[in-house]
Amino acid sequence: MSGIETLPGIEPLGDATPFVDRIHEIIAAIRLFDDFEGREIEMLARYMRCYRAVQGTEIIREGEAGDFMLLILDGSAEVIKQDARGLPQVLAAVGPGKTLGEMSLIDGEPRFSSCVALDPLEFAVLDRASLSRLVTEEPHLGVKLLMELLMLLNQRLRTISAELIACREARRLRIR
Amino acid sequence: MSGIETLPGIEPLGDATPFVDRIHEIIAAIRLFDDFEGREIEMLARYMRCYRAVQGTEIIREGEAGDFMLLILDGSAEVIKQDARGLPQVLAAVGPGKTLGEMSLIDGEPRFSSCVALDPLEFAVLDRASLSRLVTEEPHLGVKLLMELLMLLNQRLRTISAELIACREARRLRIR
Numbered sequence: 001m002s003g004i005e006t007l008p009g010i011e012p013l014g015d016a017t018p019f020v021d022r023i024h025e026i027i028a029a030i031r032l033f034d035d036f037e038g039r040e041i042e043m044l045a046r047y048m049r050c051y052r053a054v055q056g057t058e059i060i061r062e063g064e065a066g067d068f069m070l071l072i073l074d075g076s077a078e079v080i081k082q083d084a085r086g087l088p089q090v091l092a093a094v095g096p097g098k099t100l101g102e103m104s105l106i107d108g109e110p111r112f113s114s115c116v117a118l119d120p121l122e123f124a125v126l127d128r129a130s131l132s133r134l135v136t137e138e139p140h141l142g143v144k145l146l147m148e149l150l151m152l153l154n155q156r157l158r159t160i161s162a163e164l165i166a167c168r169e170a171r172r173l174r175i176r
Numbered sequence: 177m178s179g180i181e182t183l184p185g186i187e188p189l190g191d192a193t194p195f196v197d198r199i200h201e202i203i204a205a206i207r208l209f210d211d212f213e214g215r216e217i218e219m220l221a222r223y224m225r226c227y228r229a230v231q232g233t234e235i236i237r238e239g240e241a242g243d244f245m246l247l248i249l250d251g252s253a254e255v256i257k258q259d260a261r262g263l264p265q266v267l268a269a270v271g272p273g274k275t276l277g278e279m280s281l282i283d284g285e286p287r288f289s290s291c292v293a294l295d296p297l298e299f300a301v302l303d304r305a306s307l308s309r310l311v312t313e314e315p316h317l318g319v320k321l322l323m324e325l326l327m328l329l330n331q332r333l334r335t336i337s338a339e340l341i342a343c344r345e346a347r348r349l350r351i352r
Contacts, residue, residue: 084345106323106330112337135323139315146322147282147311153329154282160336161288167343169260174350 004068004125009057009117016045016124022073023124040141047130053121059100060115066104068127072096075121081113093118102149105131180244180301185233185293192221192300198249199300216317223306229297235276236291242280244303248272251297257289269294278325281307 005012016023020042036044050073053059060066062081076095080088091113094100100115105128135142181188192199196218212220226249229235236242238257252271256264267289270276276291281304311318 081341083341103330103334106326107334109334112334135319139319143311143315143318143322146319146326150282150322150326150329153326153333154279157329157333157336158279158283158285158288160333160340164336164340164343165257165259167340167347171343171347171350174347 004051004059007053007057007059009054010059011052013050013052013122016048016050017042019050019073019122019124020045023071036144040144043138043141044134044145045124047134048124048126050122050124053117053123055117055119055121057117057121058114059117059121059123060111060113062112062114063110065108066101066111067108067129068125069099069101069105070123070125072098072100073122073124076118077121078116078118079113080116088114099152102153106149106153180227180235183229183233183235185230186235187228189226189228189298192224192226193218195226195249195298195300196221199247212320216320219314219317220310220321221300223310224300224302226298226300229293229299231293231295231297233293233297234290235293235297235299236287236289238288238290239286241284242277242287243284243305244301245275245277245281246299246301247275249298249300252294253297254292254294255289256292264290275328278329282325282329 004010013019023041023045048071059070059077072095074096076093077100078090079092079094079100081091083089101111103109104111105126108128131142131145134145180186189195199217199221224247235246235253248271250272252269253276254266255268255270255276257267259265277287279285280287281302284304307318307321310321
């Protein structure tokens with residue numbers, strides 16, 4: 001499993017099938033899994049495991065190895081990254097329907113930022129081994145999930161690229 | 177087809193199967209398609225079409241609709257984006273093995289930047305319709321290609337996110 005089971009403050013809730021209704025509710029509000037049919041969500045849920053974390057739990061730690069993404073079902077979490085001086089900077093606060101940790105799920109590289117539960121947090125986890133099984137056993141569903149992940153990363157890439165260009169522009173205007 | 181056939185300065189070279197050897201050469205040097213077998217590259221080539229563009233051709237234009245990515249086989253191209261004042265800024269120069277235009281292939285949103293041939297350019301094109309056919313007809317190969325695209329976007333996202341954080345940090349230190 002994901003290594004997440006060994007973290008203090010985390011209670012395993014089993015596979016995600018009992019949470020299919022909640023996942024259905026969530027996908028009504030978000031883009032990820034938007035065009036998945038009910039049957040496909042149920043199939044997908046079999047490859048995910050659910051957990052509950054107490055407030056303050058660091059679910060993901062910057063710089064550590066990690067191979068799973070999580071989908072927040074209930075509660076909220078803060079995304080934190082250390083700046084150049086080693087001081088924690090809050091990058092975002094996220095709630096139900098948001099995913100975290102996709103980058104390490106995909107490339108296995110160390111976590112880019114940390115993620116801490118702001119209140120009791122329920123979430124579904126998809127790890128690399130499950131993703132591999134999913135694309136092998138259900139390639140059509142796998143393709144759909146990978147396309148959704150591509151859309152998600154792509155959107156983020158467009159946003160961050162535009163922010164970077166704006167930041168460089170602002171720096172240039174101030175410096176010159 | 178991709179709409180690219182209607183551009184001046186572009187000569188269609190047919191599907192990519194005659195270029196399989198060249199594509200093999202290229203993948204030896206790059207990560208994309210890295211773990212594709214020869215047979216899979218040949219299969220993939222059937223879904224791509226090759227073109228040659230004369231020097232100075234704007235293959236992709238910022239802000240325009242687009243639904244294809246291209247893989248540079250020979251020659252080089254400049255990636256250009258207009259800044260806030262409408263002046264062109266060169267973001268990068270890229271050569272054989274580099275891909276361009278994946279973001280619009282994936283989400284169909286307008287092109288983020290322009291792409292101009294710096295010298296006679298040969299490239300293979302994969303458009304949305306071909307990608308859809310590929311994932312439907314060859315889901316296992318489709319999964320592999322999507323995973324490669326995910327790796328690519330992911331790596332870029334990590335790089336650009338780090339650059340953005342550094343830029344904001346630099347701005348903050350100068351301003352305060």
